[in-house]
Amino acid sequence: MVDVPQWLIIILALVYAPIIGLFLMGIERKLSARFQGRIGPPLFQPYYDLMKLFSKEALVLNRVQILYAYLHLAFMMVTVVLLVLGQDLLLVLFAHAFSTICLILGGMCVRSPYSRIGSHRKIMQMVAYEPIMILMVIGIYINQGSFMGRDVFLLGKPMLLTLPLIFVAFVVAGMIKLDKSPFDVATSHHAHQELVKGITIEYSGPFLGIIELTFAYEVFVIFGVMACFWTTNLWAGLGLALAGYGTMILVDNLTARLTTNWMVRYMWSIPLVLALSNLIWIYK
Amino acid sequence: MNKAIIVTALVAGPVLWGVVAGLSKPAKMRNAFVILGSFFTIIAGLLALKGGRFTFSPGPWEAGLSFALELATILAILGVAIRIRSRPILYLAALQLAVALAGHIIGTGTGGVLEPVFILDALSMVLVLVISLVGPVIVLFAIGYMEQHAHHAPPTAAGERRFFFIMLAFLGAMNGLVLANSLQWLASFWEITTLCSFFLIGYDGTDESRANAQRALLINTFGGLALTVGSFWCITHGTDTLTGLKAAQLVIPMAFLCLAALTKSAQVPFQSWLLGAMVAPTPVSALLHSATMVKAGSYLVLRLAPAFRGTDLMVVLALTGAFTFAAASFLAIVQSNAKKVLAYSTISNLGLIVACAGIDSPLAYAAAVMILIYHAVSKGLLFLCVGTIEQSIGSRDIEDMGGIMYKMPFTTVVALLGMVSMLLPPFGMLLSKWMAIEASINMPVVMFLIVVGSAFSVLFWAKWLGRIQTVSFHPRYTLEPLSPFMRASLFILAVGVLVLGFGSIILYRDILRPMVTGIFQRIPVGVSEWSIFRADSEFAFWPFIVIPGVFLILAIISSLRIRREQVRLPYLAGENVDMKDWSVDGDVLSYSFRTFRDRFEPAWSSSQYMRSSVNEAKIVPWLNMVAFLLILAMFGKIHLL
Numbered sequence: 001m002v003d004v005p006q007w008l009i010i011i012l013a014l015v016y017a018p019i020i021g022l023f024l025m026g027i028e029r030k031l032s033a034r035f036q037g038r039i040g041p042p043l044f045q046p047y048y049d050l051m052k053l054f055s056k057e058a059l060v061l062n063r064v065q066i067l068y069a070y071l072h073l074a075f076m077m078v079t080v081v082l083l084v085l086g087q088d089l090l091l092v093l094f095a096h097a098f099s100t101i102c103l104i105l106g107g108m109c110v111r112s113p114y115s116r117i118g119s120h121r122k123i124m125q126m127v128a129y130e131p132i133m134i135l136m137v138i139g140i141y142i143n144q145g146s147f148m149g150r151d152v153f154l155l156g157k158p159m160l161l162t163l164p165l166i167f168v169a170f171v172v173a174g175m176i177k178l179d180k181s182p183f184d185v186a187t188s189h190h191a192h193q194e195l196v197k198g199i200t201i202e203y204s205g206p207f208l209g210i211i212e213l214t215f216a217y218e219v220f221v222i223f224g225v226m227a228c229f230w231t232t233n234l235w236a237g238l239g240l241a242l243a244g245y246g247t248m249i250l251v252d253n254l255t256a257r258l259t260t261n262w263m264v265r266y267m268w269s270i271p272l273v274l275a276l277s278n279l280i281w282i283y284k
Numbered sequence: 285m286n287k288a289i290i291v292t293a294l295v296a297g298p299v300l301w302g303v304v305a306g307l308s309k310p311a312k313m314r315n316a317f318v319i320l321g322s323f324f325t326i327i328a329g330l331l332a333l334k335g336g337r338f339t340f341s342p343g344p345w346e347a348g349l350s351f352a353l354e355l356a357t358i359l360a361i362l363g364v365a366i367r368i369r370s371r372p373i374l375y376l377a378a379l380q381l382a383v384a385l386a387g388h389i390i391g392t393g394t395g396g397v398l399e400p401v402f403i404l405d406a407l408s409m410v411l412v413l414v415i416s417l418v419g420p421v422i423v424l425f426a427i428g429y430m431e432q433h434a435h436h437a438p439p440t441a442a443g444e445r446r447f448f449f450i451m452l453a454f455l456g457a458m459n460g461l462v463l464a465n466s467l468q469w470l471a472s473f474w475e476i477t478t479l480c481s482f483f484l485i486g487y488d489g490t491d492e493s494r495a496n497a498q499r500a501l502l503i504n505t506f507g508g509l510a511l512t513v514g515s516f517w518c519i520t521h522g523t524d525t526l527t528g529l530k531a532a533q534l535v536i537p538m539a540f541l542c543l544a545a546l547t548k549s550a551q552v553p554f555q556s557w558l559l560g561a562m563v564a565p566t567p568v569s570a571l572l573h574s575a576t577m578v579k580a581g582s583y584l585v586l587r588l589a590p591a592f593r594g595t596d597l598m599v600v601l602a603l604t605g606a607f608t609f610a611a612a613s614f615l616a617i618v619q620s621n622a623k624k625v626l627a628y629s630t631i632s633n634l635g636l637i638v639a640c641a642g643i644d645s646p647l648a649y650a651a652a653v654m655i656l657i658y659h660a661v662s663k664g665l666l667f668l669c670v671g672t673i674e675q676s677i678g679s680r681d682i683e684d685m686g687g688i689m690y691k692m693p694f695t696t697v698v699a700l701l702g703m704v705s706m707l708l709p710p711f712g713m714l715l716s717k718w719m720a721i722e723a724s725i726n727m728p729v730v731m732f733l734i735v736v737g738s739a740f741s742v743l744f745w746a747k748w749l750g751r752i753q754t755v756s757f758h759p760r761y762t763l764e765p766l767s768p769f770m771r772a773s774l775f776i777l778a779v780g781v782l783v784l785g786f787g788s789i790i791l792y793r794d795i796l797r798p799m800v801t802g803i804f805q806r807i808p809v810g811v812s813e814w815s816i817f818r819a820d821s822e823f824a825f826w827p828f829i830v831i832p833g834v835f836l837i838l839a840i841i842s843s844l845r846i847r848r849e850q851v852r853l854p855y856l857a858g859e860n861v862d863m864k865d866w867s868v869d870g871d872v873l874s875y876s877f878r879t880f881r882d883r884f885e886p887a888w889s890s891s892q893y894m895r896s897s898v899n900e901a902k903i904v905p906w907l908n909m910v911a912f913l914l915i916l917a918m919f920g921k922i923h924l925l
Contacts, residue, residue, distance in 0.1 A: 123743055
C-alpha cells in the first residue's frame with residue numbers, strides 16, 4: 001500500500017466528505033419522494049440548494065449568531081479529521097458534541113422563541129443519544145483494547161459480529177443526529193411543525209449554507225461510522241452503511257414526530273438496554 | 285536557611301500583612317497594605333517555584349509550637365461554639381480537644397525515626413502556586429468589590445479591616461496546610477481554615493449568613509474531628525507524619541483522613557455548607573471555591589492516594605467521588621441562581637478529583653491534578669464575574685442576565701471565556717475529563733457516573749452560555765465603568781485561563797507526566813495502565829486548535845462586515861412590531877409583538893430548568909443517603925465496622 005502523507009489525507013477528507021454527504025442527501029430526497037408517490041427533485045438538488053444559499057445576501061439578527069455557525073462547521077471538520085486520522089474515538093465524540101453545542105448556542109443567542117425552544121430540544125436530543133455513543137466507544141475499547149480508531153482496521157474481523165446490538169442502537173442514535181422522524185423535535189427538513197424551522201429558523205443565506213454544509217459532513221460521519229462496522233471488505237461495509245441509512249429513511253417516512261420527553265424515555269430504555277446488554281455480553 | 289525563609293514567607297507572610305492591614309484604620313492605607321500583601325504572596329509563591337523541592341525541619345521546638353497552635357485553634361472553636369450557643373459544635377470540638385490531648389499524652393513516639401516537618405514536593409508546589417497566584421488576585425478584586433459592597437451591605441456586617449485580615453491569613457494557612465508533613469501542623473492549619481471560612485461566611489451578619497456560617501463550622505468541625513482521630517491513630521502506631529503514615533500503610537487512619545477531606549471538599553452528603561457559603565460577599569465565595577478551603581480536601585486525598593493503592597478503600601473512594609460528580613451536576617441543571625450553579629459545579633468537579641484519585645491509575649492521577657489547577661483559575665474567574673454582574677444588574681438569577689453583553693461587554697466576554705474554559709477544547713478541563721474517562725475504563729460504574737455527569741454539566745453550562753450571550757444587534761459597544769481593581773483582577777485571571785488553556789498539552793507533557801511518573805515510581809503499576817498513560821502522548825490535539833482557530837478568524841471578519849441594513853427582526857409569525865417602534869439611535873431595543881387589542885408584548889422564552897419533573901428538595905435527601913451509605917461502606921470495607 002502506498003504511504004499517503006497525512007496532510008493529503010486531511011485535505012482529501014475535508015473536500016470529499018461534504019460531496020459524498022450531499023450525494024447521500026440527494027439519494028434520500030429521491031427515495032423519500034418515491035415513498036410518498038412523488039417524482040422528487042434531481043439527484044444533485046442538494047448541491048444546487050447549497051450554491052444558491054451561498055449566493056444570497058447575508059441577513060442576521062446579531063453578530064454572535066455568525067460566530068456559532070462557523071464554529072459549528074469547524075468542530076464538525078475536526079470530527080472528520082480525527083476520524084480519518086484514526087484518532088482516539090472519545091476525542092472524536094467530544095469534537096462532534098461541541099459541534100452540536102455550537103449549533104445550540106447559535107440558536108440560543110437570538111431573541112427568538114422558536115429557535116430558543118429548538119435549542120432546548122436539541123440539548124435534550126444530546127442527552128438522549130450521547131450515552132449510546134459513549135457506550136459504543138466503550139464497546140469498541142473492550143473489543144480491541146484501545147480507544148484508537150485506526151485499531152478497528154487491525155482487528156482482522158468485522159466489528160458487527162461482536163457488536164451487533166450496539167450497531168442497532170447506533171442507527172437509532174444516528175436518526176436523532178440526522179433529525180429524522182420520530183425524533184426530529186428540534187428542527188426538521190420538512191416545514192410542518194409548530195416550531196417552524198426550530199433551531200435554525202433565524203439563519204438565512206450563506207450562514208444557513210454553512211449549517212447545511214455541516215449537515216453534509218455529519219451525514220458523511222454517520223455513514224462512515226456505520227461502514228466501519230464491517231472493515232474487512234469494502235463492499236460489505238458500504239452495503240451495511242447503505243442498509244443502515246436506508247432504514248433511517250424508511251422509518252423517517254413511516255413515522256410521525258413524537259415529543260421530546262418520549263424521545264428521552266425511549267432512548268434511555270430500549271437502545272440503551274440494547275447497547276448495555278451488548279457490553280455485558282463481550283465484557284471480559 | 286533558604287528553606288526557612290521560603291516557608292516563613294509562604295505561611296507567616298500573608299498572615300503578617302493581614303495583621304498590618306487589619307490594624308490600619310484609614311481605607312487608603314489599608315488598601316495599600318492589602319496590595320503589598322498580595323504582591324508579597326505572589327512573590328513568595330514564585331520564590332518557592334524557583335527554589336525547587338525541599339524538605340524542612342525547623343528544630344525541636346516546632347513540636348511544642350504546633351501543639352500549642354492546634355490547642356489554640358480548637359479552643360477558639362470552642363469559644364465560638366459557646367458564643368453562638370451551638371451545642372453540636374461544642375461537643376464536637378470538646379471531643380476533638382480530648383482526642384488531641386490524649387494523643388499527646390499516650391502517643392508512643394516515632395521510635396527515633398525523624399521525618400521532615402514541612403515538605404515542598406511536586407504536589408505541594410502545584411497547590412502553593414494555585415494558592416499564592418490565584419488567591420492574591422481575588423484579594424485584589426475584593427478591594428474594589430468591598431468598596432461597592434459597603435454601600436448596600438446590611439448594618440450588621442463586620443468591618444472591612446477584619447475581612448482583609450482573614451482573607452490574607454486564609455492564604456497563609458492554606459500554604460501551611462499543603463506544606464505540612466507533620467500531622468500536628470496539618471491539623472492546626474486545617475482548623476485555621478475552618479475558622480477563617482466561618483468568619484468570612486458570616487461576614488454580613490444577617491440571620492441567614494449566621495446560620496450558614498454555623499453550618500459550615502459544624503460540618504468542618506466534624507471533619508476536623510475525623511482528622512484528629514486519624515492522627516491519634518497514627519501517633520499510637522508509631523508515626524506522626526504523612527510520609528510516615530504512607531510508609532506504614534495504615535489504612536484505618538487514612539480512611540479517617542479521607543473522611544475529613546470529603547467534608548472539606550463539600551462532597552455529598554456534606555455539600556450543604558458550601559452551598560450555604562454563597563451568602564458571603566462574592567470574593568469570599570471565589571476564594572473558598574478556587575484557591576483555598578475546598579482544595580484542601582482534594583489535596584489531602586491526592587496526597588494519600590498513592591499510599592492506599594489496591595485497597596478497597598480506593599474503590600469506594602472512587603465511587604463516592606464519581607457519585608458526587610454525577611449528583612451535583614444533575615442538581616446544577618435545575619438551578620437558575622448563578623452562584624448556586626457555580627457551587628454545584630465546584631462540588632461536582634471536586635468529586636471528579638476524588639474519583640480520579642481513587643481510580644488507581646497514573647493517568648487518572650494526572651487528570652486529578654489538572655482538574656485542580658484548571659478549576660481553581662476558571663472558577664475563581666467565574667465567581668468574580670458573577671459578583672461583578674450582580675453588583676451591576678442587582679440580580680444573580682441567570683434568567684435576568686439576557687442582554688448583559690451590551691450593558692457590560694468586558695465582564696460578559698470574560699465570563700464567557702471562563703465558561704467556555706470549563707467546557708470546550710482546547711482548554712484543560714476537557715482534556716482532563718477525557719483522561720478521567722479513559723483511565724476509568726476498568727471501573728465501569730465509575731466510568732458510567734463520570735460520563736453521565738459530564739453530559740449533565742454540558743447541559744447546565746450550555747443553558748447559561750446561551751442566556752448571557754443573548755443580545756440584539758448593536759453597531760458598537762462601550763466598555764462598562766468598573767473599579768480598576770476589579771477590572772485588573774478579571775483581566776489577569778482571564779489571561780491566566782487563556783495561557784493555561786492553550787498550554788494544556790505542554791503542561792500535561794512537561795510537568796504533570798514527570799510529576800506523576802515520580803509519584804508512582806516505587807509503586808507497582810500494571811503494564812496496561814502505563815501503556816494507556818503513555819499512549820496519550822501520540823494523540824492529535826492540534827486539529828482542536830487549528831481548525832476552530834481559522835474559522836474563528838473567518839467568523840470575526842464576516843461579522844464585522846455586517847451592516848445595519850442586514851439586520852432583521854426574529855420571526856414571530858408575522859406579528860412583529862414595526863421597525864420604527866423598535867429602533868432608537870440605531871440600537872434594537874426590544875422584540876415586541878402585537879397581541880390582542882394591539883397591545884405590545886415582548887417575546888420571551890425562559891430556559892428549561894425541568895422543575896416540573898425534578899424536585900430538588902425531594903431528591904437531595906435520597907442522594908445524601910446514598911452518599912452516606914457509600915461512606916459507611918468505606919469504613920466497612922476496611923473492617924472497622
